[in-house]
Amino acid sequence: MMASITLLISLQVVCLERVASETGAASQASVRLTSLKKTLAATLSPRVFLPAVNKTYEHIEKNWKNHMGPFMSILQEHIGAMKKEELTSHQAQLTAFFLKALDFRAQHSQNNLEEIGKTENFIVDCLVAMVVKLSEVTFRPLFFKLFDWAKTEDTPKDRLLTFYNLADCIAGKLKGLFTLFAGHLVKPFADTLNQVNISKTGW
Numbered sequence: 001m002m003a004s005i006t007l008l009i010s011l012q013v014v015c016l017e018r019v020a021s022e023t024g025a026a027s028q029a030s031v032r033l034t035s036l037k038k039t040l041a042a043t044l045s046p047r048v049f050l051p052a053v054n055k056t057y058e059h060i061e062k063n064w065k066n067h068m069g070p071f072m073s074i075l076q077e078h079i080g081a082m083k084k085e086e087l088t089s090h091q092a093q094l095t096a097f098f099l100k101a102l103d104f105r106a107q108h109s110q111n112n113l114e115e116i117g118k119t120e121n122f123i124v125d126c127l128v129a130m131v132v133k134l135s136e137v138t139f140r141p142l143f144f145k146l147f148d149w150a151k152t153e154d155t156p157k158d159r160l161l162t163f164y165n166l167a168d169c170i171a172g173k174l175k176g177l178f179t180l181f182a183g184h185l186v187k188p189f190a191d192t193l194n195q196v197n198i199s200k201t202g203w
Contacts, residue, residue: 041077046090049078053097064104064119072122076129087133095142098127099149102166106156120162128169136177143170 041049053075060067079087079094087094101123105116131139149155150163 042081069122072126076126106158
């Protein structure tokens, strides 16, 4: 019951943000909506909020151009408000969600690439907000799970583009700490570049 109510509230906030964006960031509607988002993200416990995330995503994916950004900003607010022990407890649930959401590019490859990239960045920014709160011990298995997700045989090639975009954003946030993982990416990155060159030159 609570998850259903949270789903309805989340959908309403996502729709309202689209309307508020048209009135300008300084408008009364936009200011109130920002406050509502922060309250929604910080007040609801992950136990209540997160079960509604997948269902909300399924609804807004049908109208992703207008709703993906607002939806991810709410989830990002919630992740930012989560305590360390809450994040540890719900990391598997969030990881499963992000593995689904990161397939966005592969599932919409026929659409405008600029729009796809913009929308993918909303998802990536949200995931990075979770990554920066993890310890090396909890981030390491997540990183390799994402790596396997992108490199598994017979997976869509678009997943590699998504993973490289994500890796670039994570590296920008973690800076020197990312070198602990960067070594694992050198060969796959080089192989991909070689494949691209071969396809272009025919050699």
